[in-house]
Amino acid sequence: MSDTSMRPAPEVHAETHLDAAEVERLIEPSRQSPGKRAVNTVLRSREFSILLVLLLVIAAATIKTPSFLFSNNGWRDLLLTPAILLLLAVGQAVVIITRNVDLSVGSVLALTAYLTGKLFIDLPGIPIIAVVAIGMLAGGFLGLLNGLLVSLGRVPSLVITLGTLYIFRGVMLSWAGSDRVNAGDMPPGFLDLGTMSILSIPVLFIVAVVVLGIVGYYLYAHRGGREMYAIGSDPDAAVLYGLRVRRRVLSAFILSGALAGLAGVVHAARYGTVSSGAGSGIELEAVAAVVIGGVAIFGGSGTVWGAALGAILLVTIDRALPILGIPDFWQRAVVGTLIIGAIVLDRVLAARQERKLIEARDEA
Amino acid sequence: MKFHSKRTTAFAALVLSGAMALTGCGGDAEGGGDNGGSEDVSITMLPKNLGNPYFDTSTAGAKAAAEEIGATLEEVGPQEATADAQVQYINTAAQQGVSALIVSANDPTAICDALNQARDAGTKVVTFDSDTEPDCRDLFVNQATAEGIAKVQVDLIAEQIGDSGEIAILSASANATNQNAWIEMMKQDLEANHPDIELVDVVYGDDDDQTSFDKTAALLQSHPNLKGIVSPTTVGIAAAARYLSDSEFKGKVALTGLGTPNQMREYVKNGTVEAFALWNPEDLGYLATYAANALATGEIEGNPGDTFEAGKLGEYTVEDDNSVLLGEPFVFNAENIDDFDF
Numbered sequence: 001m002s003d004t005s006m007r008p009a010p011e012v013h014a015e016t017h018l019d020a021a022e023v024e025r026l027i028e029p030s031r032q033s034p035g036k037r038a039v040n041t042v043l044r045s046r047e048f049s050i051l052l053v054l055l056l057v058i059a060a061a062t063i064k065t066p067s068f069l070f071s072n073n074g075w076r077d078l079l080l081t082p083a084i085l086l087l088l089a090v091g092q093a094v095v096i097i098t099r100n101v102d103l104s105v106g107s108v109l110a111l112t113a114y115l116t117g118k119l120f121i122d123l124p125g126i127p128i129i130a131v132v133a134i135g136m137l138a139g140g141f142l143g144l145l146n147g148l149l150v151s152l153g154r155v156p157s158l159v160i161t162l163g164t165l166y167i168f169r170g171v172m173l174s175w176a177g178s179d180r181v182n183a184g185d186m187p188p189g190f191l192d193l194g195t196m197s198i199l200s201i202p203v204l205f206i207v208a209v210v211v212l213g214i215v216g217y218y219l220y221a222h223r224g225g226r227e228m229y230a231i232g233s234d235p236d237a238a239v240l241y242g243l244r245v246r247r248r249v250l251s252a253f254i255l256s257g258a259l260a261g262l263a264g265v266v267h268a269a270r271y272g273t274v275s276s277g278a279g280s281g282i283e284l285e286a287v288a289a290v291v292i293g294g295v296a297i298f299g300g301s302g303t304v305w306g307a308a309l310g311a312i313l314l315v316t317i318d319r320a321l322p323i324l325g326i327p328d329f330w331q332r333a334v335v336g337t338l339i340i341g342a343i344v345l346d347r348v349l350a351a352r353q354e355r356k357l358i359e360a361r362d363e364a
Numbered sequence: 365m366k367f368h369s370k371r372t373t374a375f376a377a378l379v380l381s382g383a384m385a386l387t388g389c390g391g392d393a394e395g396g397g398d399n400g401g402s403e404d405v406s407i408t409m410l411p412k413n414l415g416n417p418y419f420d421t422s423t424a425g426a427k428a429a430a431e432e433i434g435a436t437l438e439e440v441g442p443q444e445a446t447a448d449a450q451v452q453y454i455n456t457a458a459q460q461g462v463s464a465l466i467v468s469a470n471d472p473t474a475i476c477d478a479l480n481q482a483r484d485a486g487t488k489v490v491t492f493d494s495d496t497e498p499d500c501r502d503l504f505v506n507q508a509t510a511e512g513i514a515k516v517q518v519d520l521i522a523e524q525i526g527d528s529g530e531i532a533i534l535s536a537s538a539n540a541t542n543q544n545a546w547i548e549m550m551k552q553d554l555e556a557n558h559p560d561i562e563l564v565d566v567v568y569g570d571d572d573d574q575t576s577f578d579k580t581a582a583l584l585q586s587h588p589n590l591k592g593i594v595s596p597t598t599v600g601i602a603a604a605a606r607y608l609s610d611s612e613f614k615g616k617v618a619l620t621g622l623g624t625p626n627q628m629r630e631y632v633k634n635g636t637v638e639a640f641a642l643w644n645p646e647d648l649g650y651l652a653t654y655a656a657n658a659l660a661t662g663e664i665e666g667n668p669g670d671t672f673e674a675g676k677l678g679e680y681t682v683e684d685d686n687s688v689l690l691g692e693p694f695v696f697n698a699e700n701i702d703d704f705d706f
Contacts, residue, residue: 068585073611077581173414173443180415183606184630195610271573272606273627275415277443278573322567322582329538 026360046294046302046349050309054316061320068323076197079205082315084109084270086208086308087263088286089293090215091256093307096290097219098252099232099299100150100157105260105286107168108142109279112264114172117181117274120190128190135265136258142168143257147250157253165283176276183272194269204266208308211259216304228252232299288335289314292342314338405435405660407653408457410467412494413445416571417624418598419468421706422493422649426466429653432675435463435660437653445537445571447471451478458482464656466649467501468493472541476500488659488666492652493645494542495687502659502666504687505652507643510542513596514549516641516693517621518558521592524618524638528560529591532583534604534621536571536597546596564590569600576603584613595621601640605631625696625704632698639697646706648690651677655688 024031025040032040042048058078062069069075088105095102112135119131146164150157183191196203219225231238231245238245268274293310295302314335321331409426411419423439430437440456442449447470455478457465465487469475472495479489479500492505507513521531533550535543547566554561564587569576576599584590584607595601601623608614614636623640631637654674657663664670670682680688696704 065585065588067588071612073581073613074585077585081578081581169443176415179420180417182417182627182630183602184626192610267574271577271603273573273602275573277413277415280444319578319582319585322579323586 022356023360023363026357046346047306047309049345050293050306050313054309054313057313057316057320061323064325065323068320072200075200076195076202077319078316080195080202080270081319082312083202083204083208084263084266085282085285085289085311085315087211087259087266088282089289089307089311090208090212090304091259092286093290093293093295093302093304094215094219094228095157095252095256096287096295096297097232097299097302098228098249099235100249100252101161101287101297102143102146102157102253102256102260103161103283103287104142104146104164104168105256105263106279106281106283107165107172108139108257108260109264109267109282110172110274110276111142111168111175112139112261113267113274113278114176114181114264114276116265116268117185120186121181128187128193131190132262132265136261139261139264140254140258143254143260144250146257147253150253151246151249169280173276176274180275181268181273186268186272190269191272194266194272204270207262207266211262212304212308215255219304224248224251229300232296232301234300285314286311288339292338294342294346296346297343310342405433405464405657406460406462407435407437407464407466407656407660408453408460408462409437409439409441409649409653410450410453410457410465411439411441412450412468412470413571414439414441414443416445416599417627417706418645419493421624422645422652424706425646425649425651426653427649428646429650429657429675433654433657435653435657445470445540447474447539450475454478454482458485458487461485462487463660464488464490466490466492466652466656467496469496469541470494470537471539472496488656490652490656490659492648494540496541498686502686503655503682504685505648505655506687506689507645507648508690508693510545510549513622513641513693514546514553516695517546517594517596518550518553520620520639520641520695521594521618522558522561524620525561525591527558530562530564530587530589531592531594532565532567532587532590533563534576534579534583534593534595534597534600535566535568536600538568540571540597543596550594569595569597569603571597571599573599573603576600577607580604580607584611584617590617592618592620595619595623597621598623598627598642601637602627602631605636609634609636623696624706625701626706628696629701632696632701639695641693641695643690643693644706647677650675651680651688651690655680 029037058069067074069078092102092105115138116131116135119126119134146161149160193203227243227248230243231248235245267278289311290307291297292313293306295307317334318331321334407430409423427437440453450470454475458481465482469491476497479496483489489501490503490505491501493507495504533547535547551563554563565583567579567583569579580603583593593604595604601621604619605628608617608619609631619637620640622642624642628637628640651674658672659666664672666682666686668682668684671679674680682688
């Protein structure tokens with residue numbers, strides 16, 4: 001945990017006594033059988049509780065309106081609607097794990113979505129894969145700008161990306177002005193991607209899940225990924241230890257930008273129209289998804305799996321609340337409650353875990 | 365350490381030069397404004413938001429009229445259709461001392477103080493498309509009467525669903541003046557003349573593509589028996605059409621409302637939408653600019669009975685509520701949509 005210095009003095013807890021198995025789980029998990037460990041890890045993970053909430057929401061909406069899950073459209077929308085936020089949340093999670101934040105993703109999304117439309121208008125017949133590549137490159141370049149300013153300028157990323165949020169949006173406004181890209185401007189093959197399914201799984205969802213899998217594996221198993229956690233836990237210690245902090249932070253921002261770029265292309269395919277206001281406000285949704293997904297806002301802990309589930313939960317709640325008869329106006333309040341609830345839960349669980357660890361140490 | 369501070373300086377210089385480049389651009393735009401205008405009539409056009417094709421077209425009409433008159437016209441506006449975002453543009457226009465301000469209000473009362481301050485400073489205020497309270501503007505240029513607009517949409521949806529079944533409305537923001545007035549009249553019309561049509565829900569897409577799109581999906585989910593959707597906003601109807609066009613509801617759930625031909629062409633041609641209505645926003649912007657000019661030059665006071673010439677549109681008379689009416693709404697369908705390009 002990031003703030004061990006604030007730990008209260010160990011208290012005496014006469015009321016609870018941990019049994020031997022519990023002590024073993026806490027202080028020597030490797031003594032347990034691998035199967036048991038895996039089950040414990042999954043059941044006690046933050047991701048599992050989000051998944052439970054998500055399933056509850058889906059179940060409630062489906063009981064009220066069976067077509068929420070069981071119609072072709074309901075099933076498709078369930079997977080398709082979160083795809084954009086999912087991509088953004090994965091990028092955002094990586095940045096937040098390094099104890100930074102990227103608020104410019106909404107503006108990057110707008111720029112690349114409009115770029116996508118412009119490419120189809122100005123270069124008729126351009127292959128879709130090239131447009132996707134250009135969109136990601138453009139997003140990655142904007143992410144590079146963010147990363148350079150943060151790592152070389154040594155200014156907090158909150159300030160830098162708040163600035164680039166406005167700058168990029170300003171560029172978008174002067175570029176697009178009051179112009180917009182209409183569905184008729186983009187080739188039907190590209191627009192079909194927005195809704196096409198393979199084995200009843202929407203293509204855009206598959207894309208998002210593949211990205212999630214690659215990034216998740218990198219963070220979990222690759223040296224670079226582990227270093228990102230180390231940097232987020234204690235940036236100064238990471239420098240002293242000789243980790244290449246700047247380089248890692250830079251690559252986190254490039255990744256976040258590139259994924260926002262991909263999300264921009266996806267946005268164009270899905271909504272079929274792009275105006276200068278596209279994606280405004282979505283950066284906060286991405287941060288919210290990451291926080292709900294159990295990534296500590298001060299970095300160093302959490303997973304992209306959690307962030308992805310947070311994104312799906314956020315979008316699904318938005319879709320389920322009207323079906324459950326909760327008025328438009330209350331839906332934002334519900335999301336806010338969820339964010340605060342997630343943070344409070346984090347603190348409570350962290351405090352409990354700490355207390356138990358101390359007890360276990362004393363008993364062992 | 366020395367190296368370090370150098371880098372910081374370089375960084376600061378970069379930021380500063382960037383900021384100067386940006387202000388430089390702003391200066392240019394203002395400089396251009398002073399040159400034209402033989403009668404020194406300067407008009408600021410403030411739509412609900414930029415990036416909205418409807419207002420692009422009205423601004424095009426306004427610019428054409430300004431050219432005919434010889435006035436200068438500048439379009440400014442917020443990115444998002446909110447009232448507080450409009451206030452700063454109104455204040456700026458007042459400080460610049462423009463002769464007239466043409467505005468489409470995001471809220472009937474929230475921008476009133478700012479408008480009245482501008483009027484105290486000598487700026488004439490003309491509202492178009494979406495009105496404010498009558499005491500905060502000199503003249504309202506009405507695209508069509510609320511009755512006319514409500515009626516054409518109810519007639520269209522009734523015809524398309526066979527005059528019976530559930531319908532829903534996808535509106536703009538919950539406090540949009542004109543949408544709310546139309547919705548109220550549609551409800552009355554439905555009750556009086558179409559007893560078999562039931563209005564089951566009104567949802568708000570905030571004139572945002574994504575929100576309107578998602579609200580359409582939610583509507584179709586929560587009302588499985590829905591037979592039709594009416595969207596009295598151009599952004600809403602296009603987003604709803606996009607959702608319907610590749611869903612299982614295409615051709616089963618009717619969609620009509622107010623849209624622009626360029627945005628709807630694709631969906632009319634592929635059979636998602638049968639017919640929709642609108643006036644010509646270009647004529648609206650054109651008329652508003654002539655009205656603003658007539659006020660600014662003192663040709664009219666904006667009182668009932670005042671008459672003025674509006675170029676190719678002919679003569680207009682100010683009506684009792686200090687408004688000018690453009691004309692009847694127009695219905696677009698597969699046969700005539702290719703005659704229009706806006």
